[in-house]
Amino acid sequence: MSRARGPEARLLLTALGPERRKLTGVMLVLLVALALRLAMPAMLGWFVDAAIDGRELSLLTAIAAAYVAVALTAEVLSLVVTWGSVSVSWRAGNRLRERLARHALRLDMGWHARHSPGQLIERIDGDVEALALFFNNVLVHVVGNLLLLVGMLVVAFTISPWAGLLLVVTCALGATVLVKVRAAAVPAREAEREANAILYGDLEERLGGLEDLKANGAGAYAVHRLHTNSARTWRAARRASLLGDGSYAFAAITFAFGSVLTLGLGFVLVQREMVTVGQVLALFRYSEMLRQPLERIAEQMKEMQKALAGARRASTMLAEEPRIADPGSDRHLPAGALAVELDGVTFTYPGTDRPALSRTDLAIAPGTHVGVVGRTGSGKTTLGRLLLRLWDATDGHVRLGGVDVRDLSLAELRARVAVVTQDVELFRASTRDNLTLFGARPATDEELVAILRRVGLGSWLDHQSDGLDTPIEGGGLSAGEAQLLAVARAFLADPGLVILDEASSRLDPITEAALSHAVAELLEGRTALVIAHRLATLDRVDEIVVVENGHVAEHGSRAALAQDPASRYAALLATAGSLPIEEALETFADDEGLGA
Structure with missing residues (x-):
């Protein structure tokens, strides 16, 4: 196998590795089924020769009965092989899905920014589905049929070397056609899957922004994008189909011609008394059987091409290394509120020239609540991302509790830092799973109910007939209730540092007041970083x-x-009634001659 195919082969072997024992059993059953199928044309030839020779009826009956028994047994064993291969393929496919999903979660934010959710769905599910079909088809339709081809050629040579040679030539021509077309078809299949990924990714983004599109009259643009991507997908699929399905047509013509030649050769051999009529019938059946496996292989070329393209894409994704390396350290942060320190921190987002933070120093004592304000793009949100280690500082050190965040395991770091943002992710799952994030933050039902009441969701819970088992669907909670649920999640984590990233910027005053009460309880005894656009949230x-x-x-x-009239914050307070923070800061900078 070429070096280019190395990663794909390793990926497939790794996925199938745990299924070795079952795969071996399926292969043994497959070999028995193939042997029975090979015996059937020979038995048919024996029956014809016995009938021509005028043998007794009992012998003909015995051959016929044996033929029926062999045929039925071969079919039953074929079903067993199909069941076993499907079981193996889907278990291997699900194992690969899990591996890809885990790896995607390990990759850094920069990688996810370059790949839409639709592309990830296509890679983790679409590509793996193609691989699962490949695992199944490669055993039943490829390996099985290749073994059947070899067996038929061996039997044909034992009947007549001339007939065997003719079938070998036919196979060689057909295989050449398949190989040549496959070389061109695999890249076409890969291009087709990439076009599908772009289509689904764009669809996901448009559906996610459906409300804004409708409100702003941008529906025509969304439809135009759909038409453009659909046309690209159709062209890629058409080219892939022409190259892939062409192999089937060429193979069918090649083997049909071979069958005709085999029948003609058999007639000549009978005339020279080199074979019997029954053997000619057996050879003709073998020539037809020879054609059928190759046609089956040609039929599966499309799935094999998709699988190889999917394996290439999956292996490429697995080859991506996260920029945020988990040291796997056993160091622990001190209990209670955490100190925060930024020491000469510089950070530049990939693909940009301007640093988001430049040689920034900041020290926050444990238990201190700090409000962070700044114009859009000033770097305030980047502070929170660096503390969570969603990104690593380009230079300098970020410390929590006196420990550099790069020296902590990601699990330890993110267990002690909680984030509440304005965009709360709710899953189509039970209230319990939404709170515990599917068991990542274990808690008893009593603890969950107590926390919901503590943050102000007790009345909401009392009105749910299924309690914690109540499914949360899209739109099932108001914006304020969703924010309160996010606060409840933070309570479960029992963090030493809480980052509030404009958590109340979209709430009405009444709902914001309810949230403020829950947040005040959450921040009690903890360090807090409150990133805000409105000064009221910093009181x-x-x-x-x-x-x-x-x-x-x-x-x-x-x-x-x-109280300092020369401070920027005082200027913000002076203009808070008429301007948002960003504009107030810009006004202050202009007044002081500071520029942007």
Whole structure:
């Protein structure tokens, strides 16, 4: 196998490895079934020769009965092989799905930014489905038929070397056709799957923004994109079908011609008394059987091509290494509230030239609640991402509790840091699973109910007939209830640091007041980083950090900064009634001659 096929082959072998024992059993049954199928044309020839020779009826009856028994047994064993191969293939496919999903979760945010959810679905599910079909077909329709071909050629040579040679030539011509077409078809199948991935990815994005598209009259653009991507997909599928299905047509013509030649050769051999009529019939049956396996293989070329393209894409994805390396360290963060320290931190997003943060220093004492404000793009959200290690600092050190975050296992880090954002992800699952994130944060039902009541969702829970088993569907919770559920998740984590990233920016004042009460309880005894667009959300913080152009431009006590007329925060308070934070900061920068 060429080096280009190495990763794909290793991927397939790794997926099938745990199924070795069952696969061996299926192969043994397959060999018995093939032997019985090979015996059937020979038995038919014996019956014809016995009838021509005028043998007794009892012998003819015995041959006929044996033929029926062999045929029935071969069919039953074929069903067993099909069942076994399907079982093996789907278990191997599900194992590969899990491997790909786990690897995708390990990859960094930059990789996910370059790949839409639709593309991930196509790779993890669509490509693996093609591989699962390949696992099944390669045993039943490829390996089995190849073994059957070899067996028929051996039997044909024992009857007549001339007939065997003719069948070998026919096979060689047919195989040449298949190989030549396959070489061109695999890239075409890969292009088809890539076009499908783009189509589904774009569809997912458009459906996700359906409300905005309808509200802003952009439906025509979405339909145009659908037509464009659909046309690209159709052209890719047409080219792949022409190349893939062409192999079947060429093979059918080749083997039909071979069958005619075999029948003609048999007539000549009978005339020269080199074979019997029954043997000619057996040879003709073998020539037809020879054609059928090759046709089956040609039929499966499309799935094999899809599988090889899928294996290439899957192996390429598995070859991607996450930029965020998990050290697997057994170091633990100190109990309770965590200190936060940024020491000369610089960070630049991949593909950009301008640093999001540049040589930034920041120190937050344990248990301190800090409000972070800044214009859009100033770097305030990047602070939270670096603390969670969604990205690694380009330079400098990010420390929690005195420990560099790169020295902590990702599980330890993210168990002690909780994030509540304005966009709460709700899953189509029970309330229990949405709270515990499918068991990632284990808790008893009593604990879950207590936490829901604590954050203000007790009344909502009381109205649910199924309690914690109530499924949460899209739109089943209001925006405020969803935010309260996110706060309940944070309670379950019992973090030492809580990051609130504009968690209340989309809520009405009444709902925001209810959320503020739950958040106040959550932040009690914990360090907090409150990233906000509205100053009202910073009324209870201890300190203020103003971020400008990737730098901490101001950091101090909220009360002290508010009373200092020269501070940026005081300027924000002065303009808070008429301008949002971003515009107020821009106005302040213009007034002070600071520029952007």
